[in-house]
Amino acid sequence: GQATAAGMPQNPTKGGEYGEPARTPQPGATVEPPSPLVGASTTSENIASAKVGKGVAPVAASPVADPLDRVRSDATGQTLTTNQGVQIADNQHSLKVGLRGPTALEDFILREKITHFDHERIPERVVHARGSAAHGYFEAYQDLSKVTRAAPFAAAGKQTPVFVRFSTVAGERGSTDTARDVRGFAVKFYTDEGNWDLVGNNIPVFFIQDAMKFPDLVHAVKPEPNNGIPQAASAHDTFWDFASLSPESVHMMLWTMSDRAIPRSYRMMQGFGVHSYRMVNAEGESVFVKFHWTPVAGTHSLVWDEAVKISGADPDFHRRDLWESIEAGAFPEWELALQIFTEEQAAGFGFDILDSTKLIPEELVPLTPVGKMVLNRNPDNFFAETEQVAFCVAHVVPGIDFSNDPLLQGRIHSYLDTQITRLGGVNFHEIPINSPVAPVYNNQRDGHHRQAIHRGRVAYEPNSLAGGSPAQAGYRRGFTTFPEHIVEDKVRGKAELFADHYSQARLFWQSQTTPEKQHIVKAFRFELSRVQTLAVRERVVSLLMNVADELAQGVAGGLGMPLPEAAPVLALQPLPSYEPSPALSLMNFPGDGSIKTRRVAILVANGVESEAIRGLYTKLLTEGAVPRLVGPLLGQVTPVDGDPLNVEVSVEAMPAVLYDAVIVSSGDAAVSTWMNDPDVMDFLRDQYRHGKPMLMLGGSSALLKQAGIPSALPDGSVDDALLMADSAGADAAFASFKTALAGFRQAKRDAN
Ligand code: HDD
Numbered sequence: 001g002q003a004t005a006a007g008m009p010q011n012p013t014k015g016g017e018y019g020e021p022a023r024t025p026q027p028g029a030t031v032e033p034p035s036p037l038v039g040a041s042t043t044s045e046n047i048a049s050a051k052v053g054k055g056v057a058p059v060a061a062s063p064v065a066d067p068l069d070r071v072r073s074d075a076t077g078q079t080l081t082t083n084q085g086v087q088i089a090d091n092q093h094s095l096k097v098g099l100r101g102p103t104a105l106e107d108f109i110l111r112e113k114i115t116h117f118d119h120e121r122i123p124e125r126v127v128h129a130r131g132s133a134a135h136g137y138f139e140a141y142q143d144l145s146k147v148t149r150a151a152p153f154a155a156a157g158k159q160t161p162v163f164v165r166f167s168t169v170a171g172e173r174g175s176t177d178t179a180r181d182v183r184g185f186a187v188k189f190y191t192d193e194g195n196w197d198l199v200g201n202n203i204p205v206f207f208i209q210d211a212m213k214f215p216d217l218v219h220a221v222k223p224e225p226n227n228g229i230p231q232a233a234s235a236h237d238t239f240w241d242f243a244s245l246s247p248e249s250v251h252m253m254l255w256t257m258s259d260r261a262i263p264r265s266y267r268m269m270q271g272f273g274v275h276s277y278r279m280v281n282a283e284g285e286s287v288f289v290k291f292h293w294t295p296v297a298g299t300h301s302l303v304w305d306e307a308v309k310i311s312g313a314d315p316d317f318h319r320r321d322l323w324e325s326i327e328a329g330a331f332p333e334w335e336l337a338l339q340i341f342t343e344e345q346a347a348g349f350g351f352d353i354l355d356s357t358k359l360i361p362e363e364l365v366p367l368t369p370v371g372k373m374v375l376n377r378n379p380d381n382f383f384a385e386t387e388q389v390a391f392c393v394a395h396v397v398p399g400i401d402f403s404n405d406p407l408l409q410g411r412i413h414s415y416l417d418t419q420i421t422r423l424g425g426v427n428f429h430e431i432p433i434n435s436p437v438a439p440v441y442n443n444q445r446d447g448h449h450r451q452a453i454h455r456g457r458v459a460y461e462p463n464s465l466a467g468g469s470p471a472q473a474g475y476r477r478g479f480t481t482f483p484e485h486i487v488e489d490k491v492r493g494k495a496e497l498f499a500d501h502y503s504q505a506r507l508f509w510q511s512q513t514t515p516e517k518q519h520i521v522k523a524f525r526f527e528l529s530r531v532q533t534l535a536v537r538e539r540v541v542s543l544l545m546n547v548a549d550e551l552a553q554g555v556a557g558g559l560g561m562p563l564p565e566a567a568p569v570l571a572l573q574p575l576p577s578y579e580p581s582p583a584l585s586l587m588n589f590p591g592d593g594s595i596k597t598r599r600v601a602i603l604v605a606n607g608v609e610s611e612a613i614r615g616l617y618t619k620l621l622t623e624g625a626v627p628r629l630v631g632p633l634l635g636q637v638t639p640v641d642g643d644p645l646n647v648e649v650s651v652e653a654m655p656a657v658l659y660d661a662v663i664v665s666s667g668d669a670a671v672s673t674w675m676n677d678p679d680v681m682d683f684l685r686d687q688y689r690h691g692k693p694m695l696m697l698g699g700s701s702a703l704l705k706q707a708g709i710p711s712a713l714p715d716g717s718v719d720d721a722l723l724m725a726d727s728a729g730a731d732a733a734f735a736s737f738k739t740a741l742a743g744f745r746q747a748k749r750d751a752n
């Protein structure tokens with residue numbers, strides 16, 4: 001307890017006990033931790049610092065975020081009240097008939113509090129339950145009015161506020177971030193002509209071609225209904241049973257077994273609108289487009305062993321990463337590009353642009369960059385914003401229109417419908433995070449939780465009693481559906497080219513680098529090893545045989561099974577043949593070459609030589625990286641030279657998988673302690689195994705031998721991410737270390 005002016009002990013949570021002084025909270029202390037390199041030991045992973053921010057979102061001017069101040073509630077300096085505004089004298093005790101007697105029904109304060117608590121949870125999203133979000137803006141590079149009248153593209157430099165939510169698909173709300181899964185990439189544009197939601201994924205194709213199959217897909221991948229196992233994983237019988245009986249899913253299967261499904265960060269993955277959409281200009285002319293988001297930080301992924309270990313060490317890995325980088329001012333950024341094509345062009349592609357299991361190779365339709373998106377503000381409240389945000393594929397604005405993709409058509413229905421259950425009624429658009437910045441006037445009325453107080457007696461149109469207001473906008477201003485000419489039979493079925501399930505799966509496979517191919521084979525092996533039903537495993541491999549022999553053989557060999565017969569293939573002619581497309585490889589987007597936000601462990605212990613690491617620490621900070629002094633325990637370590645060092649985090653609390661690279665200090669005493677420390681040995685082995693850059697200073701390179709780490713690559717060549725330097729050469733080694741870290745991972749080491 002702190003001392004009050006009166007010298008009384010003060011506990012701010014016990015107003016009833018200590019009276020008035022307790023109702024005056026302490027002024028919020030600004031935490032400015034000292035550098036870990038000097039002074040008293042205070043730091044921990046959770047203390048605000050220049051590296052992770054101050055716990056208060058930087059406030060960027062935004063027409064969405066700023067008006068939310070209207071509903072932001074800050075209790076600093078305020079008194080506790082009921083929901084009716086009645087001040088509460090005692091928040092510790094229920095009202096009892098005698099101190100040892102029963103609680104009175106009359107205790108409205110207790111009942112209001114408990115009743116509200118009982119209803120705190122709302123249904124989680126049926127898919128994409130686990131997610132993280134941030135505010136930001138989209139800025140157009142150029143005036144795109146030739147192509148679309150959509151507001152965000154009206155002028156070069158025009159900014160449109162956005163709220164973006166990233167997610168996994170299969171896991172429940174509390175599940176791990178690093179599951180092998182598709183990632184959702186949902187962007188709400190608060191345009192000045194209404195809200196536009198671009199609800200995409202980090203993979204440009206989908207498992208199924210028709211919305212009719214979506215509930216089956218989701219039931220198959222979710223935990224099995226009898227025992228609720230497994231959580232956030234596709235590695236089980238029901239998923240692969242469904243997938244193996246749905247050959248249309250083969251192309252997507254390859255993507256989800258690739259490293260795309262285990263991104264290093266939400267900030268380091270692409271996003272795709274998946275479907276073909278239409279853009280329509282003011283003259284009513286239309287083209288088709290596909291949407292692509294490309295991260296400025298490059299595309300980087302985890303390796304599977306690392307993803308599994310992160311799940312234990314920090315299940316919030318991606319959520320924390322997004323939060324911390326925004327707090328630290330390292331704002332994530334993507335470029336938006338369009339593939340623009342006409343109906344006539346599409347007729348010659350050899351695949352159907354209405355089929356969501358197909359992408360359009362960039363060799364066929366190159367990308368046109370149209371703008372960038374920057375995420376610069378964390379939500380203030382996870383529930384109010386991230387949980388209550390409602391994305392809906394049907395939210396389009398004038399200038400954006402749908403295609404007839406049967407998956408998209410079903411989605412147009414599904415998203416509105418699901419919010420009615422999830423958010424408790426039809427007025428979810430009035431929840432602040434969902435409200436457009438464009439004004440809303442119509443004759444919809446009432447419903448649960450109505451916020452607007454509509455004035456007047458007219459709630460219909462046409463009317464004369466309200467002077468005809470609100471009036472139709474007419475075709476020039478209002479949303480106008482592109483008048484596509486259609487004369488067709490009403491049928492259930494699919495178009496012919498939808499039956500080609502393998503051409504693009506082969507294209508994807510052929511476009512991968514060798515390590516990527518190896519990871520795909522291993523992912524299939526892992527998933528199918530967990531499948532208990534032999535026939536399901538066989539069916540999957542029989543599909544893969546139509547993709548590539550080396551793939552099918554690799555997977556079958558890994559499962560200890562003979563090659564089955566290839567699955568039957570419909571003879572369709574002529575099918576497109578593709579050259580490998582470099583854009584389909586993750587390696588194609590290395591990023592901007594910086595090491596910003598990369599986390600670097602610097603191992604320290606008593607007896608280290610501190611001069612070199614002080615220099616490296618400062619250099620890393622200057623480059624925008626996130627160095628951490630990692631020691632055996634919290635507290636201080638005593639180097640052979642200079643001031644004590646403050647350990648920022650212990651090896652136990654943050655193991656190797658939570659860093660992108662390691663620097664191991666020199667110093668005989670420290671090195672000989674580490675030789676016998678199993679945590680440190682595991683740390684080094686994992687760093688090596690996961691391909692991470694390692695800089696061994698002075699005598700610490702002796703640890704490599706002890707850990708069984710080879711000094712050259714498997715092919716005998718030099719490992720340029722495994723660096724050694726004596727302390728005098730540490731500065732020079734930093735340049736090589738930086739290059740290795742910018743390159744992210746040594747793929748050739750590959751023990752994965
Ligand atoms: Fe979906 C959520 C993306 C097919 C039905 N979907 C949801 C979210 C994303 C996607 C990113 C989470 C939005 C958020 O963060 O709140 N979904 C996709 C993509 C698809 C796709 C890229 C294929 C191209 N989805 C799809 C189909 C249907 C749905 C075919 C149904 C016919 N999706 C839903 C849903 C969800 C949803 C049930 C659950 C929660 C929500 O909508 O708001 O309506």
